Ligand SMILES: [Ca+2]
C-alpha cells in the first residue's frame with residue numbers, strides 16, 4: 074500500500090514512541106514531560122552553576138536556581154546534569170578548587186545542594202560533579218602548607234623544587250614529561266607571615282630595613298613604608314589606617330621578580346590578628362581599619378622555590394607519585410575521601426577534568442601512566458559507590474585528543490568525551506558531505522570497544538572551552554537543527570551544553586573571543602532575566618534579549634529549542650535510538666559519493682528494535698530509493714520529508730527516522 078506523508082519545515086511534532094503509528098501533527102507545541110522511568114536516552118546536560126539560574130537575586134547562579142528549573146531540564150529529556158565545579162575556588166569558573174570537601178557558598182549551602190540532588194532524583198535526573206584532579210587552586214591551604222617549609226608534611230603534595238631545570242626528572246610523576254620552564258612558577262618557601270593587630274604604640278614612621286610595605290588606598294597612588302628591623306628575621310611598622318587600604322610586601326624598593334609578596338588568593342582581605350601566609354608574586358592584600366595598627370612580618374628567611382603548574386601559576390599541579398602506587402599518595406587518598414562524602418550525599422557520577430595532563434604537562438603526556446592512575450581512581454570511587462548501590466559508578470573524562478588516542482583510556486573508565494564527534498560533524502555540515510559520517514563514527518567505536526566492550530562514547534557538540542556550535546555553523550538555523558538531529562540519532566550518550574539548545578553563539582578565548590562569551594547565562598523569560606553577575610561584565614548583550622529566551626522559544630514551532638524537545642523525546646522513547654549500535658546501510662554509505670550529502674545508518678537496540686536514520690546535509694532536495702527498508706513508521710523528522718512507495722524525498726538540511 075502506497076503511503077504518503079508530507080511534513081512541512083520544522084513542524085515535526087510526532088509523538089515519538091516507536092511502538093506507535095505516526096500521529097497527526099498537533100497544532101500546539103507539546104512540551105514533553107516524562108513519567109518515572111520513561112527517559113531512556115541517557116542525555117546529559119552540561120550546566121554552569123554560576124550562569125544557569127539565580128534564585129536569590131544576587132546575579133549569581135545557585136543550587137536553588139537549578140532546582141527551580143528542573144521542569145525545563147525534564148522537558149529537554151535530560152536524565153543527568155554535569156555541574157560545573159561546585160567547590161569553593163579562586164575563579165568564577167571553579168577549575169581552581171580551594172576545598173574539595175565543601176560547596177561554594179556563592180551557590181548555596183550543602184543542604185541546598187542536597188535538596189537539589191533529591192529533587193533531581195525525584196525527576197529521574199542524576200547529578201554528576203566536576204572533579205579537577207590535575208591541580209588545585211593556588212589558594213588551596215594545601216599549597217600554603219606545602220610552602221611553609223621543606224619539612225612540611227604537605228611538601229610532596231605538589232611538585233616543588235629549588236632547581237626544576239635539573240631536578241624535575243627526580244619526580245616519578247614526571248616520567249615522560251618534557252621540561253618546560255614556563256610550567257614552573259617561582260614562589261617562596263618558608264612562608265613569610267604578616268599579622269596585623271591593633272596597637273597603642275607610637276607611629277614608627279619610615280624604618281631602617283629594605284623590607285617595606287607598598288600601601289595605597291584603592292583608587293589612589295601608593296607609597297612605600299619602610300619596616301623596622303625587629304631582629305631574628307622579623308620586621309614591623311606601626312601606622313594609622315583609615316578605611317580600606319591595599320598593600321603588598323616587598324623585599325626591596327624594586328619590583329623585580331621575587332621581591333614582591335602578596336596573598337595566595339586574589340583580592341584577599343586580611344583580618345586583624347590572623348596571620349597571612351605570603352607568597353612571592355602573590356596577589357593584592359586589603360585591610361579595612363580605623364585606628365592605629367602594628368604590621369608584624371615574621372619568618373622572612375625564605376628561599377625561592379618553583380612549583381609546577383601546567384595551566385599557569387594559579388593552578389599548581391598535584392603530585393601523586395609514580396602511577397603504580399598513586400593510590401597510596403596523600404593527595405589521592407584525601408581527594409578520594411571527599412568523593413566518599415559526595416557519594417554519601419547522593420551524587421551519581423563524576424566528570425574528570427583535563428585527565429591527559431595529570432601525568433604530564435601542557436604539551437607532553439604520559440598516557441600509560443594516566444590510564445594506570447585513572448583505573449585506580451575509578452576503582453576506588455566505584456568501591457565506595459557500590460557499598461550502597463547495585464550498579465557501577467558513572468565517570469566520564471575530558472581527554473582532549475583524537476579518538477585513537479582516547480581509546481586506551483577506556484581501559485580505566487566507562488566513558489570519555491568524544492571530541493572527534495564534533496570535529497567530524499562540523500565538517501559534515503559545513504562541507505555538506507554526510508556519506509562518511511557513519512563509517513568514521515563506527516571506526517572510533519571499534520577502537521573504544523577494543524579496550525572495553527561496553528565503552529560509552531560521550532558525544533557532544535561544543536563545551537565551555539570551545540567556540541559555540543552556532544558560530545562554527547555560521548549561525549545557520551538549519552545546520553544548527555541538524556547538528557541536534559545528528560547528536561540525538563548517533564550511537565553514544567549525548568551531552569547538551571547549556572545554551573546550545575537555544576542557539577547561543579560566541580567565540581572562545583583561544584580563537585580571538587573570550588572564555589566568558591561561550592559561558593553566557595540562560596535567558597529565561599521575555600524580561601531577559603539571567604544570572605549575569607559572575608562573568609565580570611564580559612557578556613554579549615545581543616544574546617541577552619527576549620527573542621532568544623526559553624519563554625519565547627518554547628512557544629515558537631520553528632525555534633531550535635522545540636527541535637531539541639522533539640529529537641530528545643524521540644531518543645528517550647525509541648529504544649533503537651537510545652540503546653542502538655550503528656551499522657552501515659547497504660546502498661547509502663561511504664561508497665555513495667555521488668550522493669555525498671546523504672548520511673544514512675541503522676541503529677539497532679539490544680532487544681532487536683531497529684531504526685533507519687536518514688540525513689540530507691545538502692543544500693538541495695534528494696530522493697532516495699529504499700526498496701529494502703520500511704518507511705511506514707516515522708519516529709521524528711526535521712525539515713521537509715515525503716514518502717512515496719519505496720522512495721523518500723528529503724529537502725535541504727532535512728532528517729528523518731523510520732522504525733524498521
Ligand atoms: Ca544567587
Ligand SMILES: [Ca+2]
Nearest residue numbers: 390430431433
Ligand atoms: Ca600534571
